[in-house]
Every structure is written in C-alpha cells, then in structure tokens.
Amino acid sequence: MLPFLKGITTGNVVSFFIDAGLILIGNWLLKTIAKLVQLKNPESKNKFLPAVGSLLNWLSFYGIVILFLFHFSTTKWLLKPLYSKDGIKVSALLIIVAFMIVTLASRIIRLFTRYVLANVYEHYNVDRGLSYTINQIIYYTVMIAALAFSFTIVGINLTALGAIFGVLGIGIGFGMRNIAGNFVSGIIILFERPIEVGEVIEVDGKIGRVEKIRLRSTLIRTAKEGTLIIPNQYFIETIIKNRTGAEMRAEVKVSVSQGVDSKLVHRLLEDAVDQIKENCEGILKSSQLEIRFVNFRNSAMDFFVELPVANFEVKEKVESELRHSISMLFNEHKIKMPPILTDSEK
Secondary structure, rough: OOHHHHHOOOOHHHHHHHHHHHHHHHHHHHHHHHHHHHHHOOHHHHHHHOOOHHHHHHHHHHHHHHHOOOOOOOOOHHOOEEEEEEOOOEEEHHHHHHHHHHHHHHHHHHHHHHHHHHHHHHHOOOOOOHHHHHHHHHHHHHHHHHHHHHHHHHOOOHHHHHHHHHHHHHOOOOOOOOHHHHHHHHHHHHHHHHOOOOOOEOOOOOOEEEEEEEEEEEEEEEEOEEEEEEHHHHHHHHHHHHHHOOEEEEEEEEEOOOOOHHHHHHHHHHHHHHHHOOOOHHHHHHOOOOEEEEEEEEEEEEEEHHHHHEEEEHHHHHHHHHHHHHHHHHHHHHOOOOOOOOOOOO
16 A cells, blocks of 8 residues: 555545535536526626636635545645654645645635726726736735745745845846846836836837736737737837827838829829728728828839728738739839839948
8 A cells, every 4th residue: 555545544535525526516506596696687797607606616626625634634644744844844734735825815816806806996997007007916915925924834934035035146146137127127017107908009110909017028919920028128128109099000101213203103192092991991081191202212202101090900901901002003004113222222
C-alpha cells in the first residue's frame, strides 16, 4: 500500500463521494430555482443567472475540497509536518488551506467587482476608465492581503521575505529594470489615467481600442493586426494620439505625374468618393468630404483625401474601396502615376 493511503478506509471514501454527490445535486437544484426565478423577471437574465451560476460552481468546488479535508483529516500524509518554522508545523493540510484562501479571495473579488460594483458604477454614471481603475486597485489590495495572510499561515516571515527580495532586487535590478519600469508605468497609468479602457488610440501608426490595462502591459485591439501587447513604459515615454474624442477619418494619399490637369484629378477624386458612398457602410453622410492638393515633388503632384467614417473598425475597409475606385477612374482617363523614387532620388 502507498504511504499516503494509510489510514484511509472504504467508509471514508464512500462517505466522501456521497457527500460530494449531494453538493453537486444541490448545485443543480439551486441553478434550476434561479432559472425559475429569472422567468418571472426576464430583464435580470444577463446579470442574475451568470452571477448565481458562477458563485454556485465555485462554492461547490470549495465545498468538495473542504469535505475532502474533513473526511481524510486523520490520514498521516495530510497532517504530517513537512517543515517547522517559528514553532509552526506546516503540513500538506495547512498548505492546501493557504492555497484555498488565495484562490477564494481572487474569485470573490472578481465576482464582487463584476456583478456588484458594476451596478453601482452604472447607477452613479461612473465612466468606464475610472471604474476599471477602482476595480484594479481593489483587486491588487485584496490579493496582497490574502497572500500575506497565506504566507503567515505557512510560517513564512514577511520581514525576512522583504529583506530577501531587497537583496535580490539590488542584484538583479539592472537585469529587470525594464520590467520594473513597466510595472511603475502601469501604476501611473491606472492613477493618472492618460489612457483608459474603451478609448481609441493610435500607436505607431496603428489605431485600436484599449481593452485591458495590466501592471506590466496594455492590450490594444485593432481591426487588422489583432491584439497588440504594448509595454506600459511606452505610453509614458512616447507621444500617443488619443482618437476617442476626434472624428475618425479614412485617409488616402495619391500622386499623379506632373502635367496632369489638377482640377480634373480633383473632380475624379470626388467621383471616386461618390461611388463608394453607395456601397460602403460606416461612411458618415452628414460630415464634409475634404480633398486637398498638398504638395509638388520632382515629377509628381500629391493629393490627399479625407473621408469621415463611423469608427476605426471600418476605416481600413473604406480606404481600400476608395483606392480601388480611384484606380479605376484614373485608368479610364489615362492619368498616369509617377514612378516610385528611391530615398536618394527624392
């Protein structure tokens, strides 16, 4: 027989599985009751049922873990001290309890911020960026407290731990300076809020929406490149264009050879815009189109077209359709584009 099976009887195993089965049946009954209650109030479906279902699942999980500890608490492997620290005999049971405290704290605070504080924010019209900052501060505060308590349970001296990290910090500070810089930048972003969750920003020529601000990095969702993971230090050290309050515009630059009638080019660009307005969704009808003759070059004339659009998700699609339309009209009128010049020739 394996050492950790000593002291376990058939009665313990059968009793444990019966009690665990009762917990799962109770989980199912409570979810069924919640669905019946929801039928009387359909408007609560999106908030009530997910919260109750998630809470019941986690209560069932922790209930089964506690049952396991209760039924097998007399087994030697569970109570046998693994080490002793400052008079505290740390066993596998104590480590499991410490782990449960941390995971339970994480789950409860996430449920609290998602289903309780969200309603408070909605009631008091708290903007999305501020609510996200408050949620993150609450989460990290609770998790630090839970970790500190768990460390104390398993006999880890927090003062000694701080001294160890201090020594390690000096030794590896240069190697981890970027990580530390990003961490500090994440805290600055959460408190100062130069950018907020939900805002549309431009990063290195790419436009996207801020999805999540973490302590080390920020997630930006773009229409074409997918999700960008950007170190937080970038936002502190670089000029970032915040497009949230600005009108989003599809922008196309086109060049034609010297000698072409510039007024004709202007009219063709207007015709190209009129063509795509009928087929492309997301173009703002009320805003004014802007076409500019922007520059002369050695053998070319540059024109710039700006077309207001609803959001950044349709921006690149509209720009692509506009280029197709311009190309077709230029071909029909035999308007030539200049050759591409190298950097030395410009």
